[in-house]
Amino acid sequence: MSLYFLCLILFCIGLYCVLRKRNIIKIIVGIGIIEYAVNLFIILVGYRQNGRAPILAHDQEILNMVDPLPQAMVLTTIIVGLALMVILVALALRIYEKHGTFDITKIRRLKG
Amino acid sequence: MKLLIFFSLIPLFTAFLIALLGRLRTQIGCIMSGVSALLLTGMSVYLMKVVNLSGLLIYKISGWAIPLGVCLVADGLTVFMLCIVNLIAFLVVIYSYDYMRGFTDKWKFYTLFMLMLAGMNGIIVSGDLFNLYIFLEIASISAYALVAFGIEPEDLEASFKYAIMGAIASIFILLGIALLYSYTSTLNMADIALIISDKSGSIFISFVCVLFLAGFGLKAALVPFHAWLPDAHSSAPSPVSAMLSGVFVKTLGLYALSRIFFNLFSISSGKVFFALMFFGVLSMVVGALLAMAQTDIKRMLAYSANSQVCYIAFAFGIGTPLAIAGGLFHILNHAVSKSLLFLNAGAIEHVTGTRDINKLGGLNQKAPLVGFTSLFGSMSISGVPPFGGFWSKLMIITAAVQAGHIGFSVVAILVSILTLVYYLKFQSFVFFGKIRSGMKESLKSLHFSMKFSMVVLAIICLLTGMVFVPQLKFALDSAVNALLVGNGYGAAVVAQ
Numbered sequence: 001m002s003l004y005f006l007c008l009i010l011f012c013i014g015l016y017c018v019l020r021k022r023n024i025i026k027i028i029v030g031i032g033i034i035e036y037a038v039n040l041f042i043i044l045v046g047y048r049q050n051g052r053a054p055i056l057a058h059d060q061e062i063l064n065m066v067d068p069l070p071q072a073m074v075l076t077t078i079i080v081g082l083a084l085m086v087i088l089v090a091l092a093l094r095i096y097e098k099h100g101t102f103d104i105t106k107i108r109r110l111k112g
Numbered sequence: 113m114k115l116l117i118f119f120s121l122i123p124l125f126t127a128f129l130i131a132l133l134g135r136l137r138t139q140i141g142c143i144m145s146g147v148s149a150l151l152l153t154g155m156s157v158y159l160m161k162v163v164n165l166s167g168l169l170i171y172k173i174s175g176w177a178i179p180l181g182v183c184l185v186a187d188g189l190t191v192f193m194l195c196i197v198n199l200i201a202f203l204v205v206i207y208s209y210d211y212m213r214g215f216t217d218k219w220k221f222y223t224l225f226m227l228m229l230a231g232m233n234g235i236i237v238s239g240d241l242f243n244l245y246i247f248l249e250i251a252s253i254s255a256y257a258l259v260a261f262g263i264e265p266e267d268l269e270a271s272f273k274y275a276i277m278g279a280i281a282s283i284f285i286l287l288g289i290a291l292l293y294s295y296t297s298t299l300n301m302a303d304i305a306l307i308i309s310d311k312s313g314s315i316f317i318s319f320v321c322v323l324f325l326a327g328f329g330l331k332a333a334l335v336p337f338h339a340w341l342p343d344a345h346s347s348a349p350s351p352v353s354a355m356l357s358g359v360f361v362k363t364l365g366l367y368a369l370s371r372i373f374f375n376l377f378s379i380s381s382g383k384v385f386f387a388l389m390f391f392g393v394l395s396m397v398v399g400a401l402l403a404m405a406q407t408d409i410k411r412m413l414a415y416s417a418n419s420q421v422c423y424i425a426f427a428f429g430i431g432t433p434l435a436i437a438g439g440l441f442h443i444l445n446h447a448v449s450k451s452l453l454f455l456n457a458g459a460i461e462h463v464t465g466t467r468d469i470n471k472l473g474g475l476n477q478k479a480p481l482v483g484f485t486s487l488f489g490s491m492s493i494s495g496v497p498p499f500g501g502f503w504s505k506l507m508i509i510t511a512a513v514q515a516g517h518i519g520f521s522v523v524a525i526l527v528s529i530l531t532l533v534y535y536l537k538f539q540s541f542v543f544f545g546k547i548r549s550g551m552k553e554s555l556k557s558l559h560f561s562m563k564f565s566m567v568v569l570a571i572i573c574l575l576t577g578m579v580f581v582p583q584l585k586f587a588l589d590s591a592v593n594a595l596l597v598g599n600g601y602g603a604a605v606v607a608q
Binding site: 018024027031034035038041042045069070073076077080083084087088091092094095098099107108109110 | 242246249253256257260263264265266268269270271272273275276279280282283286287290291293294299343346347
């Protein structure tokens with residue numbers, strides 16, 4: 001239970017970072033933290049106390065195994081997260097080139 | 113049915129080929145993506161015929177049985193959406209053949225465009241919740257890049273805003289999927305539907321509903337989450353805005369939402385639907401009021417898109433058969449007419465070099481075709497009788513009155529009048545009156561491919577009113593039935 005609670009705290013830290021910070025880089029880091037929190041949560045969904053990896057071998061009997069599907073899902077979400085991170089960082093670089101600042105309160109050309 | 117997998121494979125493969133060969137010739141990207149979009153349109157029409165004859169179709173990837181592997185499903189709603197998405201995509205590709213002349217690195221545009229199309233087709237055919245999420249991310253990430261394609265300062269700002277909000281939305285959706293997996297131990301949508309119908313309704317499902325409503329609602333730009341939409345739509349190149357508001361928002365937001373709420377959770381009334389209805393009406397009003405105040409054509413169209421998309425959300429919230437039929441019909445009408453209007457806005461910008469309605473005027477003399485087609489689009493969207501938009505709004509409002517939501521339906525009628533007001537303003541400021549003196553010399557003429565797309569879309573605008581002809585009505589009916597069967601979706605898929 002405490003693991004789930006820590007996972008929630010990590011999620012909230014990321015959300016705070018996205019909502020409150022003004023620096024574009026910090027916002028991107030916040031998105032990263034939220035993603036890690038959700039990935040951790042998906043792993044926890046498939047975890048069992050003292051479980052082991054479900055690898056079948058000849059002379060072994062597996063009594064208590066973790067669910068492998070969430071782990072495969074997390075592998076995919078990490079790749080999706082990487083793609084998102086790449087595009088966010090590329091945008092941040094371009095924004096710095098054009099606007100000359102990372103402060104989102106100073107990047108306000110679109111209104112209405 | 114093996115055909116289903118090609119709906120996402122063909123655009124993915126085309127994107128790969130364009131990235132490989134696009135640098136060799138300037139127009140190779142456009143030609144390849146045009147051919148592939150045309151092929152996809154043909155395939156979706158064929159699929160519609162097959163589904164109408166034989167009912168539900170399934171393709172199991174690598175032959176795994178249903179709960180184990182990923183499966184692709186085609187029912188009435190799927191083919192209905194596929195036809196709209198691929199047809200609009202084809203016409204937009206044709207349009208961008210000439211529109212994109214001013215841009216460098218055109219092959220990158222077409223690569224991203226095809227990736228976005230692959231994502232949207234994937235979402236529509238997917239029968240697996242996690243697979244749906246992956247396609248959603250493919251479509252979203254390529255949309256972020258496409259919005260910033262012009263790399264002007266405004267484009268980058270809009271794209272960053274959209275990317276951050278879209279990322280949060282995707283994370284909510286992923287969290288919902290993870291919770292649903294922990295509750296049902298499966299990711300297959302049909303299997304989830306069966307398991308949920310066995311277990312009695314719990315607070316857990318309501319929580320997951322809220323997560324999905326937040327996530328997909330943000331993608332569909334329901335009102336508290338609408339801030340990204342006008343920026344992204346007005347900054348993107350016009351073909352991309354046409355895609356975004358025409359089909360992207362509906363596929364990612366409303367299609368996924370309705371599929372999950374109707375077929376997975378089989379909700380037919382209650383708090384979740386009231387929330388959908390309430391936010392729908394709220395967004396209608398806010399979108400229409402904000403649209404009236406705009407002077408930038410594309411910003412006005414974007415707010416109008418926000419307002420009109422929420423008619424569909426409102427219709428799904430009512431949840432009666434007539435309302436769902438009206439909502440789906442409005443998806444078709446709005447996709448066609450709003451794409452047409454965004455293409456017109458691009459043409460106006462191409463001809464005059466500005467999008468500010470105070471600086472424009474009298475374009476009917478110089479570019480009568482743009483004026484004529486945009487009149488068709490405006491009339492259809494604001495609900496003037498012979499056009500399709502009138503019938504769909506009539507269906508939605510009649511259904512709302514029948515279901516006893518008198519207050520909401522009065523608001524919907526008032527918003528419809530407001531819509532007519534700001535479209536008439538757009539028409540009179542841009543196309544009637546006199547050409548400004550400074551502008552007369554600098555006007556450019558339109559290219560053939562831009563004219564072609566606009567004329568075809570205008571004709572479709574007029575024709576959608578005739579969907580009630582018996583030969584065509586089956587498409588709408590089978591789409592409505594696909595949503596109305598509720599849990600029957602799960603049973604039908606597993607039985608195959």
